Amino acid sequence: MNKDKYFILDFDSTFTKVEALDELGEISLRDEQNKEEILQQIKELTDSAMNGNSSFSEGLTKRLQLLKANRKHLQELIAILQEKVSDSIHRNKAFFEEFADQVLIVSSGFKEFILPIVSAYGIKEENVHANTFEFDEQGNIIGYDPDNVLCQDKGKIKLLDQLGLSGDVYVLGDGYTDYEIKEAGLANKFYAFTENVVRDKVVEKAEHVAPTLEEFLYQNKLPMAVSYPKNRIKVLLLEGIHPNAVELFKLEGYQIETVPGALNEEELCNQVKDVSILGIRSKTQVTAKVLEHANRLMSIGAFCIGTNQIALDTCLKAGITVFNAPFSNTRSVVELALGEIIMLSRRIFDKSMKMHQGVWDKSAAGSIEVRDKKLGIVGYGNIGAQLSVLAEAMGMQVYYYDVVEKLQLGNARKCETLQELLQLADFVTLHVDGSPSNTNLFGKAEFDAMKPGAVFLNLSRGHVVEIPALVEALKSGKLAGAAVDVFPYEPASNNEEFVNELRGLANVILTPHIGGSTTEAQENIARFVPTRIMQYINTGNTYQSVNFPNIQLPELNNAHRLIHIHANVPGVLANINNALARNEVNILGQYLKTNEQIGYVITDIDKAYDKQVVSELRKIPHTIKFRILY
Ligand SMILES: NC(=O)c1ccc[n+]([C@@H]2O[C@H](COP(=O)([O-])OP(=O)(O)OC[C@H]3O[C@@H](n4cnc5c(N)ncnc54)[C@H](O)[C@@H]3O)[C@@H](O)[C@H]2O)c1
Ligand SMILES: O=C(O)[C@H](O)COP(=O)(O)O
16 A cells, blocks of 8 residues: 655654754753853754755764763663654554555664664664764764765755655655755655744745644545644634643644734634634623634633633534633632632721821721621522632631522521522622623612621622612712622723723722632633543543533544534434444444434444445534544
């Protein structure tokens, strides 16, 4: 199979993520005082040669002199390189094993460290073409074999000439010398490999660019480890999502674009067109109109708790899964609420402001302890319940009100009505979800019902509170203070002024929606959400999806997986199974879950199947989305 094709791979920055001689320098120069300076010189020489800006052989001689390396350093180097094989190369080990006769490594690096790395991938020793070191009696590296053409300028061209490969030759590499093979007419195609390093001069010249090995394999119809190259799947991350999320997506080879702030509807309509995975936080509104423009969208990640900013129902009907991070920032919100309860009880912010203005106002007036005070929690969900436990630990008496029956934690007492809670609580704190039915949950009537001198907190959603009513309750002295983290309108970015009637009021803490903005929370979210989304993409798993029927699937093992999303109307499952039966497809496992609107069917089938069945499955009436994994 494909016997007349040869795949030529570069080693440094292609097979591995790094330049091996740079790494060797890190080891051999470890004890040198001017190590950084020398390493920089080595790096510049490498880059200059790789970009085709200087003589390769001269550069190599200089680099080896600067390195002051010894044979004993090579074992350590090999151990490092083993860990630094490019991600997509590592994923596709099976390709190298299957095509061992046709894969050649052509490198101006050195066999002493290349062979141990590539042979672990089934690449044959006779197919590794590289330089060899020369050592002195003490094992110091003093040079290289001058008779090897690969140490010379245009060395790769000379080598390919010598090899005289008869058949199609494909070259994959990051450097100018790799491109030169094609330029010299010795290769049919050159792919600039950009997974580790993008060299503009090389990319400009290249007819093909491969951000991952999968792109190369896909374009050449060769077997690969994934169903579809991830670099063809575009991820758009908005609102300054934590960089760890970018790293996780990058690790699987996705094409990622990040935007620091939120986008408005029109901007998002334009940007979402070719996006498959969209990541947002609480600010971005994913409306039905946005979704109309999202013709490739598979999944939305809310890198926060709230999902009220997303048209969930429209997503469901379009077969778009939505995931959030339901617990990752809970603790951060609770800690902020607790801190604010104490700060308001002692009027700390006003006192601190005065001190900054030089006013020494020592007095106990209006300051109280929180011990034994009654805390009324409205919305006893993940945040409300955790606040309940910690507030009790500070000696507060906790009361809560929720629209659904909840497990009472510790000594917390349930109120049957909101009115009951409002009449008894010294502190009222809102932790309800942001569903539209909670709009203006708190207005004049609710503030009127609160105890005189009570304190109010809202860290849930802005639209839950009527701001003018809160302002009135504060100005009239009905409330002793408030802390507000969320607002009906919030600035789109840090460059926009915050305009709100609460500004300037005494004993009112205003924070810019930072309840969940801690390092810990953002790191947790940046791991949680991408993991869910990538599991969905890779296996079809919808466990913990906000809108989809939740299915936790087994790993895909030596099978194809057909993923069928359809409108929940009678007969679709029967149609799927009839199509499979007609085409004599052997079903290894089938999983179905529905909700009121959609059906989600996963069918694992034998590796051998006729492509006809795929086209039949796509055409089944009421199909929303269909994809196949292998
Ligand atoms: N300020 C921030 O940075 C920040 C951070 C995280 C979460 N949040 C917001 O905090 C809120 C709570 O988050 P959570 O994770 O605890 O949500 P959750 O869904 O676990 O809990 C919400 C609770 O509120 C109850 N509820 C809903 N409507 C109610 C009503 N009208 N009266 C009484 N109870 C009602 C629900 O039954 C549920 O128990 C959400 O609005 C979320 O978006 C804000
Ligand atoms: O829903 C949430 O988790 C909070 O409102 C935090 O949202 P943010 O990520 O936009 O700060």
